[in-house]
Amino acid sequence: MQKRRSVLIKADLEHIGMTESWFGSRQRGAPPHIHRRHADSFYVLDGELTFLTAADPLHAPASAFCVVPPGVVHGFDHDTDGEVRYLNFHTPGRGFIESLRARLRDPSTYDQTRYDSFDPPADAPPGAAVTGPGEGDRLESDTRVATVKVGRDELAFVEFELRPGFEGPHAHIHKRHVDAFYVVAGEPHFQAGDETVRGEPGMLVAAPPGVVHSFSNPGPMPTRLVNVHAPSCGFHEYLHVMEDADGELDEATHASYDVFEVE
Numbered sequence: 679m680q681k682r683r684s685v686l687i688k689a690d691l692e693h694i695g696m697t698e699s700w701f702g703s704r705q706r707g708a709p710p711h712i713h714r715r716h717a718d719s720f721y722v723l724d725g726e727l728t729f730l731t732a733a734d735p736l737h738a739p740a741s742a743f744c745v746v747p748p749g750v751v752h753g754f755d756h757d758t759d760g761e762v763r764y765l766n767f768h769t770p771g772r773g774f775i776e777s778l779r780a781r782l783r784d785p786s787t788y789d790q791t792r793y794d795s796f797d798p799p800a801d802a803p804p805g806a807a808v809t810g811p812g813e814g815d816r817l818e819s820d821t822r823v824a825t826v827k828v829g830r831d832e833l834a835f836v837e838f839e840l841r842p843g844f845e846g847p848h849a850h851i852h853k854r855h856v857d858a859f860y861v862v863a864g865e866p867h868f869q870a871g872d873e874t875v876r877g878e879p880g881m882l883v884a885a886p887p888g889v890v891h892s893f894s895n896p897g898p899m900p901t902r903l904v905n906v907h908a909p910s911c912g913f914h915e916y917l918h919v920m921e922d923a924d925g926e927l928d929e930a931t932h933a934s935y936d937v938f939e940v941e
Contacts, residue, residue, distance in 0.1 A: 687775055688765075688882045693856040694833075694908040695774035696882070700763045701725075707754040712802055713794050716772045717832035718746040720754070721904055723862065725762030729754045732804040741811035743827040743835055751802035765860060769833040769908040815914070817921055821845070821895075829914025834907040836914070839900065840866055846894035848939045851887070855911045855936055858884040859893060864901025867894050877903070890940055911936035 682702040689696035701707070710730050720727065722738050729736040729744055730753035738744050746752040756762045768774035777793035790796070807828075814837070815826040821844040825837040849869055859868065861877040868875045868883045869892040875883065885891035895901050907913040916935040920927065932939060 685778065687778070688860070689856075689858060689884050690775040691771055691856055691884065691886060693770050693886075694858060694884075694906065695768040695771035696858065696884075696906075697766045697775075697778070698723075698763070698860075698880070699766060700761065701756045702761060703756075703759045705756045705762075707756060710751050710753040710798050711790070711795050712751050712798050713746075713748055713768075713772070714796065715748060715770075715794050716774075717748060717767075717769050717830060718752065719767040719769065719828070719833065719835065720744045721765040721767075721827075721835070723763040723765065725756070725760055725764075726758055727754050727762055727764060728757050729806055729808065731806045732798070732802050736806060736808045738808050739811060741837075743809045743814075744806060745809075745828045745830065745833075745835070746806045747830065747832075749803065750805035751798035752806045765904070767833065767835075767906060767908070769906075817917055819921075824917055826914045826917065829910060829912075832909055834910035834913040836905045836907075836917070838903050838905055840864070840893075840895035840903070841900050842895060842898050844895040846892050849890050849892045849941075850932075850937050850939045851890055852885070852907075852911070852936045853887050853938065854909070856884055856886050856906075856908050857891060858882060858906045858908070860904045860906075862902040862904060864895065864899055864903075865897050866901045866903055867896055869893070877901075 686698045727738045732751045772794040781788045809827045817824045821841045823839040827835045861881045866877045
């Protein structure tokens, strides 16, 4: 039988559970539900998803981002011809990855409430939001464009367009949050601990708390990646502060956003 869908686990961490999924034409996704203690977010890589909400459906084409805060009813379908490929983030993880494995092991004993997933109450509020392609808070410099798709306590989600020669930030650590990068196009370079890794489309690089990291684009071609900070620790605000100060900040200001530069 022809495969109709697949799910790749990209990150299984306390702060974030992340998957990359592919659906064939006209596939049911998840029925309406709520999470009480974490946010559920989606980034569409190719194709289109339809999100089921307490109000009207929301349509999300490629490069759209959908965020669902805790307590907000949501579900999704792929109700068009053609394929769809998307990323899904649960922040914090709340056992989301383990829930996928548990459902496969024995659907008859699967209990969604163990993983902070519940049937929606009749009075569940709307609140899911889609930020479309090209939309968001755009911050541009000579060698990079950062577009903030969402900034919440649970996560900050940023699209980066890196031009050739982008040198990246100083090597740094975070003490209280995960900094994760998914390569959409191009070959950015990542520092991860003592290693330097050349990225490629589909690669995820995640830096848990305490891991030294940075990123750059030394090659001749532009690159695109998406960046998730979970929890956000105000990273979306930090980008503005950095821009206003032209990158020159003291240690105390960096630390207030959970950024600690290293030699």
